[in-house]
Amino acid sequence: MEKYREKIEQHSATMESMGLTPVAARVFIYLMLSEEHQATFEQMVDYFGVSKSAVSNALKMLESVKMVDAKTIGGQRKRYFSVNMKNMFSEDYLATRIKQFYTILDDIRTTRKADDDFNGELEDISGLYKMMLFEIPLILERWKRTIALKQQRK
Amino acid sequence: MEKYREKIEQHSATMESMGLTPVAARVFIYLMLSEEHQATFEQMVDYFGVSKSAVSNALKMLESVKMVDAKTIGGQRKRYFSVNMKNMFSEDYLATRIKQFYTILDDIRTTRKADDDFNGELEDISGLYKMMLFEIPLILERWKRTIALKQQRK
DNA sequence: TAATTGGTTCTCTTTTAGGAAAACCAAAAT
DNA sequence: ATTTTGGTTTTCCTAAAAGAGAACCAATTA
Numbered sequence: 140m141e142k143y144r145e146k147i148e149q150h151s152a153t154m155e156s157m158g159l160t161p162v163a164a165r166v167f168i169y170l171m172l173s174e175e176h177q178a179t180f181e182q183m184v185d186y187f188g189v190s191k192s193a194v195s196n197a198l199k200m201l202e203s204v205k206m207v208d209a210k211t212i213g214g215q216r217k218r219y220f221s222v223n224m225k226n227m228f229s230e231d232y233l234a235t236r237i238k239q240f241y242t243i244l245d246d247i248r249t250t251r252k253a254d255d256d257f258n259g260e261l262e263d264i265s266g267l268y269k270m271m272l273f274e275i276p277l278i279l280e281r282w283k284r285t286i287a288l289k290q291q292r293k
Numbered sequence: 294m295e296k297y298r299e300k301i302e303q304h305s306a307t308m309e310s311m312g313l314t315p316v317a318a319r320v321f322i323y324l325m326l327s328e329e330h331q332a333t334f335e336q337m338v339d340y341f342g343v344s345k346s347a348v349s350n351a352l353k354m355l356e357s358v359k360m361v362d363a364k365t366i367g368g369q370r371k372r373y374f375s376v377n378m379k380n381m382f383s384e385d386y387l388a389t390r391i392k393q394f395y396t397i398l399d400d401i402r403t404t405r406k407a408d409d410d411f412n413g414e415l416e417d418i419s420g421l422y423k424m425m426l427f428e429i430p431l432i433l434e435r436w437k438r439t440i441a442l443k444q445q446r447k
Numbered sequence: 448t449a450a451t452t453g454g455t456t457c458t459c460t461t462t463t464a465g466g467a468a469a470a471c472c473a474a475a476a477t
Numbered sequence: 478a479t480t481t482t483g484g485t486t487t488t489c490c491t492a493a494a495a496g497a498g499a500a501c502c503a504a505t506t507a
Contacts, residue, residue: 171405192456216504217453250297251330282417314466315465335484344468345468370473370475372484451506451507453504455502459498462494464492464494470487474482
């Protein structure tokens with residue numbers, strides 16, 4: 140893992156810009172690069188030289204947004220944490236955000252009953268987000284099929 | 294504008310959860326609800342009773358991400374700020390974020406030359422994001438056509 | 448039963464972000 | 478030439494976030 144220090148720093152910066160805390164960002168990248176793409180609590184505390192609470196809270200946060208999950212091996216108490224790709228930016232998560240946004244737009248549109256150009260724009264953008272909400276599941280559907288095909292070929 | 298106080302508070306909470314600062318969120322919603330969907334610096338300072346620097350910085354931030362822009366009227370120095378719907382979540386902005394993300398995934402995939410299941414997952418998710426990058430312009434294209442049609446009917 | 452392991456939670460400190468207040472500045476008006 | 482207008486920038490303060498360190502706790506092991 141030593142050889143990855145620099146790379147972890149670099150990618151973590153990007154993840155921080157997407158809203159992760161410093162330690163959470165590092166843990167996330169670390170896990171993806173680690174042997175068997177999983178690691179223990181202790182390994183991460185040691186590697187980064189940060190406190191147990193920092194790692195504990197980072198993991199808690201990452202688990203809460205489904206970016207990471209933990210498994211035990213052979214009934215041992217120790218947990219192995221790993222990045223959970225498939226759930227990460229789930230349909231639900233995206234859908235919620237999109238809905239939140241066009242809900243505001245629609246409300247503003249009906250509140251200001253002006254029927255001017257700006258109301259038209261509000262309607263247009265709201266329409267775009269609704270299209271997105273409709274199209275995204277279709278894209279995901281197609282994506283899943285390409286994956287299924289890939290699996291078959293193996 | 295007085296009658297909107299509550300509504301502005303309510304929607305601003307959502308916008309804050311999407312990453313805007315308190316004042317930026319309020320300015321953004323205020324502008325959409327205001328007469329002619331535009332307002333002056335002074336109006337906002339007065340309405341919210343916050344400092345000029347708070348409003349100035351909020352506007353600076355909102356302009357930098359293309360959510361708001363300013364125009365002058367009749368060569369006057371005073372600027373009228375308004376929400377810039379069409380640019381807001383522009384293709385470029387989305388594209389940059391999406392690229393940032395799959396760039397990390399692709400780099401990690403090539404770095405850990407493991408060729409295991411996890412590498413497969415990385416490739417899958419990266420593929421999804423690339424699909425998105427490809428599909429989004431198509432959706433935008435169709436969206437623009439529906440808008441054009443609407444314009445014609447007027 | 449005591450000690451160890453694998454964390455979590457609590458309290459305290461440090462860092463950072465958001466905003467206030469005042470100084471500042473350029474353009475326009477007087 | 479001075480004052481006013483329409484902001485911007487700088488400095489400072491406060492509050493919130495991130496993390497340290499120690500205490501804690503439940504499960505396991507000795």
